[in-house]
Amino acid sequence: MRGRKIVEGALDLLYPPRIYCDICGNLIDESRTYALCDRCISRMKWDRDPVQELGGVKMLRCAEYGIYERTMIFNLKYRGRKYIARDIAEIMRDRLRITDAVFEVIVPVPLSPERLRARGFNQTALIGRHLAEMTGTVQVEDALVRARNTRPMHGLSPEEREENIRGAFRVNTGRIPDLSGRRILMLDDFATTGATAREMRRALREAEPAEEIFLSFAARYGEAIRRTSEDDAD
Numbered sequence: 566m567r568g569r570k571i572v573e574g575a576l577d578l579l580y581p582p583r584i585y586c587d588i589c590g591n592l593i594d595e596s597r598t599y600a601l602c603d604r605c606i607s608r609m610k611w612d613r614d615p616v617q618e619l620g621g622v623k624m625l626r627c628a629e630y631g632i633y634e635r636t637m638i639f640n641l642k643y644r645g646r647k648y649i650a651r652d653i654a655e656i657m658r659d660r661l662r663i664t665d666a667v668f669e670v671i672v673p674v675p676l677s678p679e680r681l682r683a684r685g686f687n688q689t690a691l692i693g694r695h696l697a698e699m700t701g702t703v704q705v706e707d708a709l710v711r712a713r714n715t716r717p718m719h720g721l722s723p724e725e726r727e728e729n730i731r732g733a734f735r736v737n738t739g740r741i742p743d744l745s746g747r748r749i750l751m752l753d754d755f756a757t758t759g760a761t762a763r764e765m766r767r768a769l770r771e772a773e774p775a776e777e778i779f780l781s782f783a784a785r786y787g788e789a790i791r792r793t794s795e796d797d798a799d
Contacts, residue, residue: 587649588636600652608633616664616778617786622762623777626784627660630755634783638754642688650688653754653782654695661700661750666778668750670743671697671704672769674761675734677711692782693752702750705743709734709768726760734768744772751777756784 583595586602593602601609610629617624628634641649661668673689681687690706697704712735736744751765762779769777 587640587646587652588633599656600649605633610634612660613663616666619759619786620763622759622766622779624756624759624762624779624781624784624786625660625664625666626756626781626786627656628783630757630783630785635755638688638782641691642684642754645685647686647691650691651695654692654699657692657696657780657782658699661780666750666780667748668776668778669702669747670708670774671702671750671752672708672744672765673704673706674751674753674765675707675709675711677714679714689752689754692754696752703743705740707737708740708744708772709765710737726758730760730764732764734764736768736771738771741772744769744774746773746775749774749777751779753779753781754783756781 583597583600584593585591585600586593586597586605587600588605589602591602591604593600598606610631610633612626612628637649637653640646641653671693673687673693676684676687687706690704693704693706696702711733713733715729715733749769751762751769753761753765756762756779759779762781765779766777
């Protein structure tokens with residue numbers, strides 16, 4: 566743990582927040598929107614569409630998944646630049662504002678204890694803490710817990726993703742009073758097939774929330790739409 570803190574401190578010295586672009590690392594001034602340089606912010610695939618209902622889940626994304634969106638998350642997730650979480654939260658806050666989405670409680674996708682120990686933090690929960698502060702809501706970080714470990718989703722087919730995540734989450738029964746009758750914002754960094762969103766919603770049903778909406782920083786809706794169309798045809 567001490568070694569990790571030393572590394573994080575060194576990273577903060579190398580990449581102090583708001584001085585370098587969160588994506589490419591080019592020098593910027595502190596007034597730049599979302600701590601992004603002109604080049605990177607212009608290449609982000611921003612999404613302004615209304616909420617999509619896919620597979621029975623209301624879904625919203627800040628941007629379409631692409632190289633710039635992936636790099637921003639990876640810099641947070643794998644390179645330890647935790648200050649990026651606040652910038653992503655700002656993006657999410659503004660996305661929610663233009664959609665007029667209403668929510669009371671934020672529920673982040675949980676990590677397994679093993680992955681949490683290895684990484685040192687849950688990047689989605691970190692984003693959620695900032696988002697809750699910015700929106701005057703609350704995050705219930707332990708609302709969902711991992712019922713079992715799963716394989717990393719990267720490289721899996723849509724069918725394998727669905728099978729991999731099935732039954733992976735359960736609601737924390739001690740948190741049901743915080744969730745019952747409330748409007749829930751389910752949170753994740755990426756979404757592709759919608760499998761994680763559907764599994765989070767399934768687990769939360771036990772708490773009987775008033776409504777759920779799933780927000781991701783970046784998503785590919787194409788695969789989720791295809792699978793929804795196939796389900797409707799069945």
